[in-house]
Amino acid sequence: MPWWQDAVFYQVYVRSFADSDGDGVGDLEGIRSRLGYLELLGVDALWLTPFYRSPMADHGYDVADPRDVDPLFGDLAAFDRLVADAHGHGIRVTVDLVPNHTSDQHPWFQAALRGGPERARYHFRPGRGPGGEQPPNNWTSVFGGPAWTRTPDGSWYLHLFAPEQPDLNWDDADVRADLVRTLRFWLDRGVDGFRIDVAHGMAKAPGLPDLDPAVVPVLTGAHAHPAADPRFDNDEVHDVHRMIRQVVDRHPGAVTIGEIWVETDERFARYVRPDELHLGFNFALATTAFDADSVRRAVERSVAAVGAGTPTWTLSNHDVERHVTRxxxxxxxxxxxxxxxxxxxxxxxxxxxxxxxxxGLPNADLPEWALQDPIFERTGGAERGRDGCRVPLPWEGPPPTYGFSPGDKSWLPMPPEWAAHTVESQLEDPGSMLSLYRHAIELRKTSEAFAGTELEWYGAPPGCFAFRRKGGGLICALNTSDAPVPLPPGTTLLASGPLDGEELPPETAAWLV
Incomplete structure (x- = not known):
């Protein structure tokens, strides 16, 4: 069985994990200094958000050089040390890949602005209307506002995100060849795979047709894109994933994980095929309310969507509100x-x-002066953006940085009430969230009850569910109702809160065998 098939990945938002040099921004040496903690937590692999050279218009997702480390985070030697030490702790390392766009400071785009042949590597178009003063079509940016910016020579270029992130043209052979070079560069440095940003992007609908005006107002932000949206999920994108897979398969054990925001399970399934992505990053649980029926439907749909493939699960990431708050x-x-x-x-x-x-971190309620997400600016403040879920981690000690940094500042301010959330305060507390995660991950890795890939659902009272892992026998029961319910028969392995005799209290889950 591939190592990743039942792995627990830990997403490191590099800016916010641990700062080693006191500048208030997390870095690679900071991550390396906390590998012992990650081993104690029990995770199998890391996913590192972009640490490449970047002007940081979108906190690293605007890449100016995909084969180098930005000095803000360290250098290639620091990256090599991190990979070697992580492997020494039994932890694999996967890195973000950003193939949909580059930074506007990338040498290619700078040459394109000067009218060079590199212009073919992006989507430059003449404008519409008198003097070409209107954008080539009505596409909007995911961050708000138009998806086109006009250049001094009067032409327009496409950016589905910020203007500082021009979209690449994947019909261009140089674009494809450069991605192959990037893949090989990091694989040769020992990475164990890639999380592919906007994996449903890259290919654009032929002719760049207008969006349906009726859906334009609802297309801002992170969400599943409907089939009628010509900006994403076009059939030609699968050629890109097949190319990526051919390169990755030359490094046995390496894995590809796609960020796939599509509207239907059928469209999702097309990305997770034997010659495309190994895994599709599934947002079903991250977009589902705390309701047993809704959660069950999300689970059943997610399992069905990948067929014989491997499902993935997540409750939060750097693009969505933290689930404690949600x-x-x-x-x-x-x-x-x-x-x-x-x-x-x-x-x-x-x-x-x-x-x-x-x-157990919640979203932080940040003052407007601290907000840095381009969504906040691009929507004129109508949307606060994603900064609230990106605040640095509290490790130990008092504010203002709780051990995140040896200095007295952090790139986003840390709430004064986070003293109760520090690693230090939770590590030896058996009732803490951290202890719950450590215990749960250890059981998941060591108990035979977690064998098998099929689920069997039990009958359950309204607002509740219970399923059993066929093959291993683990039973998981969840009560989202407002009254206690009987526990399924079995011996309790772990519960998310105190049990009431043979009953499962509201807002509680339990594992039994």
Whole structure:
């Protein structure tokens, strides 16, 4: 069985994990200094967000050089040390790949602005209307506003995200050859795979037809894109994934994971095929309310979508609100988050944890002066963006940085009430969120009850469900109702909160065998 088939991945948002040099921004040496913690947590692999050379218009997802480390995060020697030490701790390393666009500071785009042949590597078009003063079509940016920016020579270029992120033209042979070079560069340095950003992007609908005006207002932000959206999920994108897979398959054990925001399970399934992606990053649980019926439907759909492939699960990441907040915040949100952690880790397939969720971090309510996400600016402040889920991790000690940095600043301010969330305060507390995650991951890795990939659902009272892992026998029960319910028969392995005799309290999950 491939190593990744039942792995627990831990997403490191590099800027926010650990700062080694006191500049207030997390870096590669900071991650390396905390590998002992990650080994103690029990995760199998890391997913590192972009650390490449970048002007940081979108915090690294605007890449100026995909084969070098930005000095903000370290250098290639620091990366090599991190990979070697992670492997020494038994932890694999996967890195973000950003193939849909480059930075506007990339040498290619700078040459394109000067009218060079590199212009063919992007989507430059003449404008519409008198004097070409209108954009070539009505496409909008995911970050808000138009998806086109006019250059001094009067032409327009396409950017489905920020203007500083011009989209690449994947019909161009140089674009494809350069991605192959990037893949080989990092694989040769020992990475264990790639998480592919906007994996449903790259290919654009032929002719770049207008969007249906009726759906334009709802197409801002991170969400599944409908089939009628010509900006994403076009058939030619699968050629790109087949090319990536051919390169990766020359490095046995390396894995590809695609970020796939599409509307239907049928479209999702087309990405997870034997000659395309190994795994598709599934947002079903991250977009589902704390409701047993809704969660069950999300699980059943996700399993069906990959067929004989491997399902993936996540509750949060750097693009969505942290689930403690999404589930109601405060003690209610924390109880529900604890319950859903057991649901996620009980499911067959791959689990993705977002750094800080094991500490029970909520979204931070940041002042407007601190907000840096381009969504905030591009929407004129109408949307606050994603900064609230990207605040650095609290490790130990007092504010303002709780050990995140040896200095007294962090790139986003850390809430003064986070003292109760530090690793230090939770590590030896058996009732903490961190202890729950450590115990759950250890059981998942060591108990034979987690064998098997099929689920069998039990009958359950309204607002509840229970499933059993066929092959291993683990039972996971969830109560999202407002009253206690009887536990399924069996011996309790772990519960997300105190049990009431033979009953499962509200907002609680339990594992039994």
């Amino acid at each position: 589930y109601g915040g405060g003690e209610v949100g924390l109880r529900r988050a604890r319950a859903m952690a057991l649901v996620e880790l009980a499911l067959p397939g791959v689990a993705f944890l977002y750094n800080g969720e094991e500490l």
